[in-house]
Amino acid sequence: MLAAERIPHPTREELELGAVLHALSDPVRLRIVATLAADGTRTCGSFGLPVTKSTCTYHFRVLREAGVISQRPEGTTRVNSLRRDDLEARFPGLLDKVLDAASAEAAA
Amino acid sequence: MLAAERIPHPTREELELGAVLHALSDPVRLRIVATLAADGTRTCGSFGLPVTKSTCTYHFRVLREAGVISQRPEGTTRVNSLRRDDLEARFPGLLDKVLDAASAEAAA
DNA sequence: TAGCAAGTACGATAAACGTCGTATAATCGT
């Protein structure tokens, strides 16, 4: 049964600014995105997030449904990656500035 | 009674990315910000927003408390303006990219 | 094949959000 093969992702054209900004406005999710930006692809469990597994699932789903990340099943895990190209195509420069802002804030 | 003279605004240093992104993630508020960006300073009532007055008050308050706009009482109205400089100082380039993204989305 | 590890599904819950309506305050004109 390869049902998990079909995890729904919005297309590039379907990306909505409001949903993206909302997805990025949560500290846990912003941390996921920043980690992913620095470090390529990661499984869900490898982030050391201060929340339970089910809450993780929830946050990854919010990010995926907003089109910020994509998830690909691989064995029992899911490999996450940033949808840099799609975000850049739809909202040029936005992701980078958010990431800059996040590290600027962390440095303060 | 000049109590209304002291509307609380966060300082530049107090701006938080999460709060700013959340403030910008609502369509009504994003429209307020876009209008303000295009048009300098405006009173609350002059936006033609599709919500009641009390909801307007609410949205302007969210934007002000996030540090996105400032409000200055003037007669019976409040004059709103974007806190461009503070946002730019704290999160360089962010506001412009969000505004670009908003108009890109509107054009699609 | 039996167990383990990684995630998901689902239900519960408390808090926050966006909206409204009504009532109130502050200021300007007349």
Add this chain to the structure above:
DNA sequence: ACGATTATACGACGTTTATCGTACTTGCTA
């Protein structure tokens, strides 16, 4: 002094959000 205008305050309301715990599924591996 009065009314009109502009906006806030407060309470209500239904919805969404972020969180958890428990139960389940899936695939690897010993």
